[in-house]
Amino acid sequence: MIIAINEYSDVPIYQQIRNQIVLGISDGRLSPGEQLPTVRALAQEMGVSSMTVNKAYQMLKQEGYIFTDRRNGARVREEMNFNRELSLEAKEMLERVISEAKIRGIEQEEFFEICRNYFDAGKEAVGQETAGKRDLEKKDASDPAE
């Protein structure tokens, strides 16, 4: 799985790494029990300090997505016993997204259609990298401001 960092984003690098890995888990590019790259390997591959990768892994670990041990490196957890509820942070993001959608005149059904794309992401595309994903995000330059 390729982890691409946007160096101009103001989202911290360790956060971006964390987000990408969660994405990978959600769309099946990373399977339960699968080995993650070692901290050092990923750091070198991405050209960042291993402290930064370490911080991302710590975050993922503490959120319950992965676990680490000193012998075997980091792995995706097999069973994540979450409680079928969005985190508070996710709810806040969703509220923001929908408020924007409403202002931009996006109807509910239209919005659900967008959501379906994300829900389906990775469904058939396992192993095909980000086939589904790329289609979603062509940057629309016609926007007044981004």
Next chain:
Amino acid sequence: MIIAINEYSDVPIYQQIRNQIVLGISDGRLSPGEQLPTVRALAQEMGVSSMTVNKAYQMLKQEGYIFTDRRNGARVREEMNFNRELSLEAKEMLERVISEAKIRGIEQEEFFEICRNYFDAGKEAVGQETAGKRDLEKKDASDPAE
């Protein structure tokens, strides 16, 4: 419209102000053409620096939500010519939210149900403050570690 900031949040204050105003526009608490408080007035009311409020207003202006003229201060835009598409940032947030939902075992229909609540927020509650909103999220964001 009351703008409440969460002093425990990591989200910068100017961002919180910006978010709240966008929310207010989306749910009808702020109407097209409506006058916003002056930078100075809002700053004083909220107990923050006017630099902070100014930054929030600049952001809103730059995003096309409000406009300012020297005589009358800031007002909500009458016609926002958006192209019925989410901003890139909103798409990224939505992708993150849905990836989390999938991992937590939230089905698509269940997710849409959550969305509907946000879509309906403010529909009948125009002018009634945050009646609808409060119901959605036991929003004690001051809660420690989720």
Next chain:
Amino acid sequence: MIIAINEYSDVPIYQQIRNQIVLGISDGRLSPGEQLPTVRALAQEMGVSSMTVNKAYQMLKQEGYIFTDRRNGARVREEMNFNRELSLEAKEMLERVISEAKIRGIEQEEFFEICRNYFDAGKEAVGQETAGKRDLEKKDASDPAE
């Protein structure tokens, strides 16, 4: 006595083994004089390196809980001449636990009630594995972020 290690825990495996054995001694699942499995046997049974088990046994020996002789392997000590005082480490842990209890608003009597459960653990359950223990703590330690 079954020694279960939690692979998700940050506590080193040798520490977990040591803790479990001390627990076993305290609640009667291991009797004074009782033979412990050989390092090699336990290591194989648990699927860990014998270095790891060895380290745990060294620790237990050094703390005065077990003794080893070349012929018979390791056995629980018959008479442990402790001086009816907690170790420094235990005191530090207790201090931390109580500080947390106080902050969380747990009254002294309430706290004692929790303690009583641990004190009683194993009282009638000798030889019945972890009957009493399981009741105390919905111990799915594999639960993510508490």
Next chain:
Amino acid sequence: MIIAINEYSDVPIYQQIRNQIVLGISDGRLSPGEQLPTVRALAQEMGVSSMTVNKAYQMLKQEGYIFTDRRNGARVREEMNFNRELSLEAKEMLERVISEAKIRGIEQEEFFEICRNYFDAGKEAVGQETAGKRDLEKKDASDPAE
């Protein structure tokens, strides 16, 4: 409030800092709303890197004990809405402590007496530093091993 680090302990420094501050909050040496030293100031005072202090503060923040903002530094939270339950980690420590107590022949009532000292710590000693605390922990060298 003085934060003393044991450099020989295998408890990480940032953990020790975290523990000491929680202790300070629990016994009243740190009051709700009280300002903590700045990351840099504490780091210099303790002779550690500011990254280390930063990590401790992050931990405290994420656990809900303190909050930070870039203007005013770190402060003890006013209201910590915990749920009157020990954390899983605290329960595990308590279990270990009590198992040790039982092995060492400490009766329940005797144990409660020790607990009472910790519970009372700071009750009248506000401003008197660690009056109560020091009495508890004179290291008993008569122990077979520590």
Next chain:
DNA sequence: GTGGTCTAGACCACC
């Protein structure tokens, strides 16, 4: 060889 901790020093966002 792995992750975890720690440092000294730098730069940044927010104010």
Next chain:
DNA sequence: GTGGTCTAGACCACC
């Protein structure tokens, strides 16, 4: 001036 991020490099515990 504050906390937050990041680096390059070191050492350590566990294995």
